[in-house]
Amino acid sequence: MDKKLIGAIMAFSLAGSLLFSGCSSKNQNTGEQTAEESMIQDVESEVTLGEYKGLPVTVEKLPDVTDDEVTDAVMAAVENASVTGEITDRAVASGDTVNVDYTGYMDGEEIPESSVEDYNILIGSGVFFNGAESSLIGVMPGETANISVTYPEGYPQEDLVGKNAVYQVTVNYIVSEEQAELTDEFVSQISDCQTVDEYRQMVREALETSRENEREQNRRNAVWDKVLENAQVVAYNSGEVQEIVDQYTSYDQSAARDFEMSLEDYVQTYQGVTMDEYTAAIEDIAKQEIKERLVIDAIAQAENINGDNATDEEIQKCSQQQGYDAVDAYKQDRGSDGMAEDVKGLRVVDFVVDSAQITEE
The missing domain is CATH 1.10.3120 (Trigger factor, domain 2)
Known part of the structure; x- marks a missing residue:
């Protein structure tokens, strides 16, 4: 069986x-x-x-x-969705999700395979070198910050563990999330339909x-x-x-x-x-x-x-x-x-x- x-x-x-x-x-x-x-x-x-x-x-x-069942199903789709946008007119704050590009350097030389583009990171989450992403607080979108890091135990590239590096991080924008609204534009994004009807x-x-x-x-x-x-x-x-x-x-x-x-x-x-x-x-x-x-x-x-x-x-x-x-x-x-x-x-x-x-x- x-x-x-x-x-x-x-x-x-x-x-x-x-x-x-x-x-x-x-x-x-x-x-x-x-x-x-x-x-x-x-x-x-x-x-x-x-x-x-x-x-x-x-x-x-x-x-x-029934019509009510249809409405409930439609509104459930709206309530479970969010619309993302880009904030560029204020500095990064704790709790923000920011979109960044970054590259790592060691002794002035670029670290192979260390460049990443269009990456979203939550400030304060601790996922970037044990919280180093918090160094971006106060940085404006479009600006670049140098963040000093030490590769921690358990890092995938074992030859880098314990060594120091500097990451150049460019903040592209702060990600905004807003509740979706039932509009023609919204339904066209989640389906092949062009209108709410x-x-x-x-x-x-x-x-x-x-x-x-x-x-x-x-x-x-x-x-x-x-x-x-x-x-x-x-x-x-x-x-x-x-x-x-x-x-x-x-x-x-x-x-x-x-x-x-x-x-x-x-x-x-x-x-x-x-x-x-x-x-x-x-x-x-x-x-x-x-x-x-x-x-x-x-x-x-x-x-x-x-x-x-x-x-x-x-x-x-x-x-x-x-x-x-x-x-x-x-x-x-x-x-x-x-x-x-x-x-x-x-x-x-x-x-x-x-x-x-x-x-x-």
């Missing part, structure tokens, strides 16, 4: 994830064993399908995007697309959950369950080592569960993954569905559902066989959703 996918599942407090379909599973852990949960044996995993075609399903009706329309369309995607995902989740609920796993193969459990455990053990913690301390601290609860949860997730695979394979066989000749759109959907930012990375990780399985799962879910009788209330 891909660690990217494992991490995504574990990050959501062991909530579980339905592979291939992009649906979220229902992880019910009541402490009582069902008949399914007790059947972990050294046999082939097996499932009995229930009803999966023409299922009646009710989902919540989501409201249309165009930007509002672009935001509305983006919100409507997001809302429709949410509606579609809710439909898919509801139908697929019903399909899984109707199916009955006759037996779980103990080796398959343990393999998935080991993958999750290995991932979290690696994360625990990064924090220099034991696995028990890690799950208690970052997942808020005891080891017994953790073990039970990942076993539930393992069985849910196996059940989903079995159901997908059984429906695919019954309906003659496969993952051959995948379209670019299908591959893109599978890539997004598994949390990839780039399709190429998904293709490389999954390979042709893995992608075929993913596309088969996608088509199976499409099939049962398309046949379902979905009501929105």
Whole structure:
């Protein structure tokens, strides 16, 4: 199993994830064993399908995007933005961000690779040779100041540590930051739009697309959950369950080592569960993954569905559902066989959703 996918599942407090379909599973852990949960044996995993075609399903009706939502989104973009300017009519003061050019000299000779142009530095931050940038206080933009420095321990060029140098620093301007205003100029800077009205329309369309995607995902989740609920796993193969459990455990053990913690301390601290609860949860997730695979394979066989000749759109959907930012990375990780399985799962879910009788209330 891909660690990217494992991490995504574990990050959501062991909530579980339905592979291939992009649906979220229902992880019910009541402490009582069902008949399914007790059947972990050294046999082939097996499932009995229930009803999966023409299922009646009710989902919540989501409201249309309102004008207020559009306005809120537009103004959020304005509030999170700032407009930078150049101040040249006063001297540098503590707390200013200044734009400078500088060059270092040692014994009157320029230090190789010491020249930097168009560099912003916060006065008082201490990042320039342990606070030497404060020597620029009182300097006017356009003026040059000579700053004496001593190269500190840990400086990247070890041969310079402990030596003295002089940096000639020219202040170009003091950087000003002001709250942005909703104007045609502003929206043209943050988008391809030329006017505020165009930007509002672009935001509305983006919100409507997001809302429709949410509606579609809710439909898919509801139908697929019903399909899984109707199916009955006759037996779980103990080796398959343990393999998935080991993958999750290995991932979290690696994360625990990064924090220099034991696995028990890690799950208690970052997942808020005891080891017994953790073990039970990942076993539930393992069985849910196996059940989903079995159901997908059984429906695919019954309906003659496969993952051959995948379209670019299908591959893109599978890539997004598994949390990839780039399709190429998904293709490389999954390979042709893995992608075929993913596309088969996608088509199976499409099939049962398309046949379902979905009501929105």
